[in-house]
Amino acid sequence: MDAATASTDQPPPPGRFARFRRRLDFLYHADHPTAVRFQSWVAIVDLVIIAFFVLAPVLQEKRYFLWLDYSLAALLALDFATRALAAPSLKSWAKRPVIWVDALVLLTLLLPAMFFNLGFLRILRLWTLSRKDVLWRSLRRRGLQAWEEAGRAVINLLTCLFLATGFIYTAFVAEGSGIEGYVDALYFTVATMTTTGFGDVTLPGPAGKLTSVVIMIVGISLFVRLAQTVFRPYKVSFRCPACALERHEPDAVHCKACGHILAIPDEGSD
Template identity: 55%
Template sequence: MKAPARTPPPRTMKRHGLELRARLRYLYHGASPLAVRFRLTVVVIDFAIIAFFIAAPLLKEQGRSFYIIDYAIAALLAADLVARIAAYSDWKDWFKRPINWIDIVVLATLLFPAWALNFGFLRILRLWTLLNSDLFWRTVGHRFDNTKVEAVTRALAALVTFIFVATGFVYTSFRGGHPGLVGYIDALYFTVATLTTTGFGDVTLPGPWGRLLSIAIMLVGITLFLRLGQTLFRPHKVTYPCEDCGLTKHDPDAVHCKACGNILCIPDHGADH
């Protein structure tokens, strides 16, 4: 008679758990080539998932196959969230960061697609959380020695995210409310036309709530466009911590810290070329 399988002792299970957490911390926060390649893979998969989110309103007609992909993505994002929590030094502190709660909301819309159908447009927020995450900038952003690329990327992410969130809201809330507002492309066309204050008038939202939403899209859109313009034309700065006061942002040719006057020695990366 075959002996029953023995349950590993608690100490062994705890040791395996600590080893797994150490491995995840190494992959998500390490600086080795293997860790960087792992995070690059995560970023590429994230962009593929975001592309699916953008195309989702056009793919829902596929029926069962759409929901299979939907749940597969939910499993991937759930595994990623659990791994990030395990890799974080203090999981309680992880839950205190609002950007992480946005990822949880995105996951909820994937786990319950039938119940959260009208909130599916919130999934595109994954683009904003990705381009504002430490993981992305530790993996990709370290290639740049100035803050202009980061500022432009963040501003562009905010603008693109707002466009698709607004489009999704218009599509789910006002579809069929105007003869010209039938499909997702119509909602996207209305959002861009309103956001840029072009206002052709061929597609409009009915009622006072539609007018209020149009006003909100115009105001927020103009603000995000101005922010993007400012980051494009503002002189860029480099990241170099001052030894005395800790100020990290300085002009590329700065000799003294603007905050405390300490002498700086900012490396001239352009001199190598």
């Protein structure tokens, strides 16, 4: 085989667009220091955006609110498009629930007047942020997997809390309703979820009572469970010497995967 024939058998070099997609894939998914720095900056921007979502009910009467809203919409649209380009398979990427949430959040930003009543769903961006590996990578390297579990539980707890608060503020805020501001909605949500039930702030009408019932049920089940995960993790990190399973119940004697006898140290022991 001569040199001319060999050269025709080689695949053509990737074009500019393919190289651009590879670069995005590297920045969004690689473990290289350059990629980690990029992912960290993206996470910081996400935190700023989430802070805006939390403060949106207070800022929505300001003149600059729509400017901020559309500026963040453009920023999220750019991030959404670049993540789509960075995905090895666009079809698989589009099937992920995290992407659906981000698309819904972006829709409420692009059309704030039409989807104003769904604006409280923007806090779900906090949950999608917790799915990013860059937040937990350093903890895993230091062997602090328990902190990762607690961190995820804190984020889920805050998401649940602000999601319910945003819905109550959007649906029930009115003069004489008992919910006259965002702080009232937050206070009612915490009092109801924790089943404290002071009763000084209540939701009016049958819809308000049904909403209170739902929040109390969520508080008993999800809220309490997440709070327990923060302060007392359901499982501990202990590597099984036989099968390498790393998550076990604190009082486990045998590995549930292979049956090997474990020797998990008691809490607080060296």
